[in-house]
Amino acid sequence: MTPVQHLNALLARPEPLLALAPMQDVTDLPFWRLMTAYGGADVYYTEYFRVHADSKLEKGIVPSIAENPTGMPAVAQMIGNDIPSLVRTAKELQQYPIAAVDLNLGCPAPVVYKKCAGGGLLREPERIDAILGALRDAVQVKFTVKTRIGFDDNAVFDRLLPIFAKHSIDLLTVHGRTVLEMYRSDVHYDFIARAVQAMSCPVLANGNVSSAKKAEQILQETGARGLMIGRGAIRNPWMFQQIRQHQHGEPILLPRGRDVLAYIHALYDAVTSPEVPETLQVQKMKKYLNFLGLGVEPSGAFLHAMRRVKTKAELFALCAEHLDHGDEMSLEPFELDLQAKDVLAGVHQ
Structure with a gap:
């Protein structure tokens, strides 16, 4: 075909x-x-x-x-x-x-x-x-x-x-x-x-x-x-x-916090290259996490802290802090202020 x-x-x-x-x-x-x-x-x-x-x-x-x-x-x-x-x-x-x-x-x-x-x-x-x-x-x-x-x-x-x-x-x-x-x-x-x-x-x-x-x-x-x-x-x-x-009228399977954390690890492995300096790898991941972070928690604290990490270790420690749990997550976006939305307008489709 x-x-x-x-x-x-x-x-x-x-x-x-x-x-x-x-x-x-x-x-x-x-x-x-x-x-x-x-x-x-x-x-x-x-x-x-x-x-x-x-x-x-x-x-x-x-x-x-x-x-x-x-x-x-x-x-x-x-x-x-x-x-x-x-x-x-x-x-x-x-x-x-x-x-x-x-x-x-x-x-x-x-x-x-x-x-x-x-x-x-x-x-x-x-x-x-x-x-x-x-x-x-x-x-x-x-x-x-x-x-x-x-x-x-x-x-x-x-x-x-x-x-x-x-x-x-x-x-x-x-x-x-x-x-x-x-x-x-x-x-x-x-x-x-x-x-x-x-x-x-x-x-x-x-x-x-x-x-x-x-x-x-x-x-x-x-x-x-x-x-x-x-x-x-x-x-x-x-x-x-x-x-x-x-x-299909089937139950919707929601990921749990640790599933989301595993996705972030898989995403990092997929979109970064070992030959690129770690600081640039982390910067690239922030582009993705700007969107994922909308569904992590409502206060914006995750997004605020994520945008300030500099190393892979800091990044994954922050993600684990918020996502190393077994609760189901809808990942629907929480409402943020206009300033946050302006930042997130950077991926064009």
């Missing part, structure tokens, strides 16, 4: 399709492998391949599609605005065993949107129209798009949906916020529902999928064919399996 056939088979099932979101500097091959060990997604999206006139396929991302360890379909995501370069890259990506090529129209990082790429393109619907037309002709596997609902104004979404439909994209993922809303606002799930009604292709809902119960609420509210989960999967790698259990 080819990756495209595999994705078609997943979409033919009655269960919602569960995708791991593309997150820059996070969703690499080791992270994919780790997620698979905890139940895993149905579909895995790569970090975005940066595309411009002189770009080449990034060596750090290619192994995800060349050596895909998940047993599930992989989608290669591109970001850029130069049509010849996007077409060239799409053709190069199709030399690998991928189910789809995805265009990023949602990245909210200023360094990206100021170059009129990612979410920045949402300010130019006519340019999106031209890009999609060229890519539709170039992509022989499935062609998909991940978008937000606008740049600074969601009114543009009504102009975008007919453009997406015109080019017969095969799947649309909608993050229900504008670019400038980043991750701070509530998610506008009603806009995702509008996309479901307007599009003939499957639509995935993205944004604040924080638990199996919340996943069910989003699916009911939007009518989406499935869900794309990003930061929530960093915090709770059991979530994909928990959603399936909830869908």
